[in-house]
Amino acid sequence: MATTNVNPTTTGPPAPAPGPTSVSTSTFNAPQEVSPPTAEQPWHTLFPKPTSTPPAMDRETLLELLKASDGSRTPPPLLVDVRRTDFAGGTIRGAINLPAQSFWWVREGAYRVAVACALAAARDKESRTTPAVKVVIWCGSSAGRAPRAAGWLLDYISERRGQATKEAGDNDDVNIEVYTLAGGIRGWAEAGGEYLQWMEGYEAEWWATGGKGCQ
Numbered sequence: 125m126a127t128t129n130v131n132p133t134t135t136g137p138p139a140p141a142p143g144p145t146s147v148s149t150s151t152f153n154a155p156q157e158v159s160p161p162t163a164e165q166p167w168h169t170l171f172p173k174p175t176s177t178p179p180a181m182d183r184e185t186l187l188e189l190l191k192a193s194d195g196s197r198t199p200p201p202l203l204v205d206v207r208r209t210d211f212a213g214g215t216i217r218g219a220i221n222l223p224a225q226s227f228w229w230v231r232e233g234a235y236r237v238a239v240a241c242a243l244a245a246a247r248d249k250e251s252r253t254t255p256a257v258k259v260v261i262w263c264g265s266s267a268g269r270a271p272r273a274a275g276w277l278l279d280y281i282s283e284r285r286g287q288a289t290k291e292a293g294d295n296d297d298v299n300i301e302v303y304t305l306a307g308g309i310r311g312w313a314e315a316g317g318e319y320l321q322w323m324e325g326y327e328a329e330w331w332a333t334g335g336k337g338c339q
Contacts, residue, residue: 167225168224168269168272171228171276172228172276172279174271174272174274174275174276174278174279175275175279176274176275176278176279176282177271177275178261178271178274178275178277178278178302178303178304179303179304180266180303180304180305180306181258181260181303181304181305181306182306182307183305183306183307183311183312183315183319186201186216186260186305187318187319187322189201189258190216190217190218190322199241199242199244199245199256199257200218200241201257201258201259201260202220202237202238202241202257202258202259202260203216203218203219203220203260204219204220204221204222204234204259204260204261204262204273205219205220205221205222205262205263205309206221206222206223206224206227206261206262206263206269206270206273207221207223207224207263207264207269207309208223208224208225211324211325212330213309213313213325213326213327213330213331214309214313214323214324214325214326214327214330215309215323215324215325216309216312216322216323216324217322217323217324219324220237222234222273224263224269224270224272224273227272227273227276227277228276231273231276231277231280232280234259234277235277235280235281235284235300238257238259238298238300239255239257239298239300241257242255242256242257242298242299242300243255243298245257254297254298254299255298255299256298256299256300256301257298257299257300257301258301258302258303259274259277259300259301259302259303260303260304260305261273261274261277261302261303261304261305262304262305262308262309262312263308263309264308264309264310265307265308265310265311266304266305266306266307266308266311267308270304270305270308271304274302274303274304277302278302281300281302310331313326313331314331
């Protein structure tokens with residue numbers, strides 16, 4: 125019987141490996157590397173522009189939500205500070221820090237944290253309704269990075285719900301509402317009074333000397 129000899133090698137020069145210049149718009153197959161931005165290229169241009177526009181929540185509404193959940197069985201909102209300077213000047217009590225510059229990479233993690241919060245709240249309340257959670261995101265003024273990060277999270281949620289095939293236990297029926305905080309952490313801190321009582325690590329001097337926008 126004649127046999128076919130397969131040569132695993134190829135002839136000719138190998139094709140050059142493409143260098144990463146931007147992030148794929150695919151949610152589940154994004155590349156692992158991103159070229160660093162140049163002085164003329166803002167960091168966010170390396171990532172897809174969000175297609176979703178998150179609504180803003182005013183600080184009065186957020187304060188009432190925090191009060192309602194304090195020491196009660198009312199589920200608290202998931203608070204996300206996307207400043208990269210790690211809570212500079214202080215942040216709202218209970219917030220987590222997910223810097224905007226890396227938020228694209230961790231948006232699935234943010235989604236899963238939100239799902240876990242919603243499911244935990246539903247168990248605590250022994251609720252038969254669809255689990256729900258509000259996610260509130262801010263930067264210094266919520267004028268740039270917060271809307272972008274919140275938009276990415278909303279886009280991710282939409283893409284997951286649009287997948288034809290669901291993985292078992294995905295819990296994509298959880299109701300996740302995503303907002304930006306109107307005025308950002310600067311507006312919250314400058315409101316003073318009761319708002320400061322809900323801050324961790326508040327530094328009056330930092331704000332007095334002009335703690336700047338989205339750091």
